[in-house]
Amino acid sequence: MIAPAGDDARWMAAAVAIGERGRGVTAPNPAVGCVIVRDGCVIGRGWTQPGGRPHAEAVALAQAGSVADATVFVTLEPCAHDSARGPACADLLVAAGPARVVVALVDPDERTAGRGIARLREAGIVVYVGCGAAGATASLAGFLMRQRAGRPHVTLKLATSLDGRIALADGSSRWITGDRSRAHAHLERARCDMILVGGGTLRIDAPRLDVRIDGLADRSPRRAVLTRGAVPAGWERVAAPEAVAGLDGVDSLLVEGGAGAAAAFLRAGLVDRLLLYRAPILIGDGQAALGDIGLGALDDAHGRWRLAGARMLGSDRLEVYERA
Amino acid sequence: MIAPAGDDARWMAAAVAIGERGRGVTAPNPAVGCVIVRDGCVIGRGWTQPGGRPHAEAVALAQAGSVADATVFVTLEPCAHDSARGPACADLLVAAGPARVVVALVDPDERTAGRGIARLREAGIVVYVGCGAAGATASLAGFLMRQRAGRPHVTLKLATSLDGRIALADGSSRWITGDRSRAHAHLERARCDMILVGGGTLRIDAPRLDVRIDGLADRSPRRAVLTRGAVPAGWERVAAPEAVAGLDGVDSLLVEGGAGAAAAFLRAGLVDRLLLYRAPILIGDGQAALGDIGLGALDDAHGRWRLAGARMLGSDRLEVYERA
Numbered sequence: 137m138i139a140p141a142g143d144d145a146r147w148m149a150a151a152v153a154i155g156e157r158g159r160g161v162t163a164p165n166p167a168v169g170c171v172i173v174r175d176g177c178v179i180g181r182g183w184t185q186p187g188g189r190p191h192a193e194a195v196a197l198a199q200a201g202s203v204a205d206a207t208v209f210v211t212l213e214p215c216a217h218d219s220a221r222g223p224a225c226a227d228l229l230v231a232a233g234p235a236r237v238v239v240a241l242v243d244p245d246e247r248t249a250g251r252g253i254a255r256l257r258e259a260g261i262v263v264y265v266g267c268g269a270a271g272a273t274a275s276l277a278g279f280l281m282r283q284r285a286g287r288p289h290v291t292l293k294l295a296t297s298l299d300g301r302i303a304l305a306d307g308s309s310r311w312i313t314g315d316r317s318r319a320h321a322h323l324e325r326a327r328c329d330m331i332l333v334g335g336g337t338l339r340i341d342a343p344r345l346d347v348r349i350d351g352l353a354d355r356s357p358r359r360a361v362l363t364r365g366a367v368p369a370g371w372e373r374v375a376a377p378e379a380v381a382g383l384d385g386v387d388s389l390l391v392e393g394g395a396g397a398a399a400a401f402l403r404a405g406l407v408d409r410l411l412l413y414r415a416p417i418l419i420g421d422g423q424a425a426l427g428d429i430g431l432g433a434l435d436d437a438h439g440r441w442r443l444a445g446a447r448m449l450g451s452d453r454l455e456v457y458e459r460a
Numbered sequence: 461m462i463a464p465a466g467d468d469a470r471w472m473a474a475a476v477a478i479g480e481r482g483r484g485v486t487a488p489n490p491a492v493g494c495v496i497v498r499d500g501c502v503i504g505r506g507w508t509q510p511g512g513r514p515h516a517e518a519v520a521l522a523q524a525g526s527v528a529d530a531t532v533f534v535t536l537e538p539c540a541h542d543s544a545r546g547p548a549c550a551d552l553l554v555a556a557g558p559a560r561v562v563v564a565l566v567d568p569d570e571r572t573a574g575r576g577i578a579r580l581r582e583a584g585i586v587v588y589v590g591c592g593a594a595g596a597t598a599s600l601a602g603f604l605m606r607q608r609a610g611r612p613h614v615t616l617k618l619a620t621s622l623d624g625r626i627a628l629a630d631g632s633s634r635w636i637t638g639d640r641s642r643a644h645a646h647l648e649r650a651r652c653d654m655i656l657v658g659g660g661t662l663r664i665d666a667p668r669l670d671v672r673i674d675g676l677a678d679r680s681p682r683r684a685v686l687t688r689g690a691v692p693a694g695w696e697r698v699a700a701p702e703a704v705a706g707l708d709g710v711d712s713l714l715v716e717g718g719a720g721a722a723a724a725f726l727r728a729g730l731v732d733r734l735l736l737y738r739a740p741i742l743i744g745d746g747q748a749a750l751g752d753i754g755l756g757a758l759d760d761a762h763g764r765w766r767l768a769g770a771r772m773l774g775s776d777r778l779e780v781y782e783r784a
Binding site: 294296297298299300301304308309310311312399402410412415416417418419420421424425426427428429430431433434437438440441442443451455457 | 618620621622623624625628632633634635636723726734736739740741742743744745748749750751752753754755757758761762764765766767775779781
């Protein structure tokens with residue numbers, strides 16, 4: 137029996153959620169999620185494993201055993217290219233023979249780019265494409281940006297007071313936001329491939345930039361500093377925002393400040409997403425969140441950002457903006 | 461028949477809404493609202509008229525005619541003191557003889573202070589007190605602050621970018637927020653007794669501070685400037701934040717900036733409510749929303765403000781904070 141199409145969105149959402157588990161440890165491979173459903177029950181699920189292999193479909197198929205009459209939900213088109221590290225997922229699926237495959241996004245990787253879907257259809261498998269595309273696009277943002285623009289997807293995190301300050305005039309910034317905001321920010325760290333701060337922040341705050349959440353400590357990403365100078369051991373050097381395009385294995389970058397580094401990425405047009413944590417406090421005189429972002433006139437500031445989500449974190453509010 | 465008590469909150473909310481019509485034109489009298497209900501139908505409604513008389517109850521009673529078996533909902537205890545401008549509302553109500561009177565708040569004015577309620581009860585009228593107190597407290601904030609603290613209730617308005625800027629470095633600030641935010645801010649103007657700006661804002665922006673909403677142009681409040689110097693015709697001088705206590709007929713004050721005036725009121729502990737309009741834009745280098753508010757340490761900034769409400773205004777977001 138083929139799973140009713142009315143539930144497709146729900147199952148794809150589950151596949152996206154499963155795929156999230158690989159975020160931050162699969163680049164340059166995408167963190168794909170896969171759920172296999174028969175008679176309304178999940179019989180297999182998988183996500184791209186650390187380092188990029190096995191792929192999500194391979195994991196889910198191994199778990200499911202027989203997939204006769206089942207539907208496979210996968211957040212990205214199954215790959216069509218063989219690799220020394222494993223067979224093409226499209227071939228695995230053809231061999232397994234599910235009734236139907238539902239795909240959220242066509243793989244922009246030119247080695248696949250529709251060939252995976254074509255191979256499934258040639259084998260007589262019903263393939264639906266586009267279900268849950270918005271969720272999958274958000275989850276795979278790093279991979280998609282690298283494929284389409286040849287650079288990482290960049291998130292800028294700001295943690296400010298209501299009046300946009302990130303520190304008092306004397307530099308003290310512990311703490312503006314509360315425990316729950318900081319825990320959420322650590323989870324965002326775990327989801328990216330590299331965290332970057334400015335040279336001043338490194339010198340003054342000496343941030344660890346690790347993931348201080350139980351069970352996720354091994355997800356602490358690579359650390360970089362925006363500087364033309366020398367960097368300490370354990371840190372990588374990024375000479376200019378544009379240089380992030382050349383960072384191997386970095387498809388998602390989190391810029392954590394300070395004001396100069398944040399402004400440099402904005403000035404370069406290289407911020408795709410804003411994470412704005414705001415505490416219900418006023419600071420007054422203090423350090424601004426951003427330096428010069430190259431804005432010439434107020435009109436040019438409008439229409440650039442779209443509110444993509446918001447939630448309370450204790451008494452703080454998180455807003456997520458995406459490039460409009 | 462007495463209106464069912466289960467609907468009391470709903471009728472009192474209507475009385476609060478009616479009372480709002482007098483906001484900004486009744487000081488030093490409170491902008492009270494009154495609704496008279498019989499058999500589930502409104503038979504009279506009134507609000508404090510411009511200049512403070514007639515009172516809401518007198519208007520509503522005149523409209524209702526007979527109030528036998530009716531319930532009177534009023535946002536503030538009916539006054540117990542005669543005046544050259546009219547009889548005490550408690551006496552009017554006793555003479556009219558409704559079955560029941562529901563009062564949101566006891567009048568803190570020492571000439572009434574419970575005597576109005578006592579007089580109704582002595583006449584055999586059932587009186588309930590406290591229904592809808594939160595809404596009435598917000599609506600009557602100016603009157604209550606004047607009664608309790610001998611000064612106006614002060615609202616500080618800030619219109620900022622996401623990064624807390626109120627203007628570009630060159631001073632340009634038209635426009636950061638959109639049409640709907642600005643219309644809402646004009647409505648807030650109409651609700652207060654006086655608007656205040658700093659001396660620098662007056663010199664540089666020459667704001668009109670009027671209410672540019674059709675039908676409300678005559679609600680433009682008195683205008684003041686925070687300065688020790690001379691002020692132009694049509695403006696009043698406020699030498700220091702503490703001086704607002706001495707302003708006759710000003711129970712609600714709206715501080716509209718700039719950064720110096722806003723900070724002066726915060727430093728003096730004289731801001732009761734924040735109106736924070738935020739546009740989804742980034743400015744970077746520019747003018748900060750606030751100057752020195754006298755904050756010594758970050759710990760002292762926390763716990764001072766409570767989110768009292770929020771709404772979207774087009775793509776802007778309005779947040780209202782009240783003193784915690």
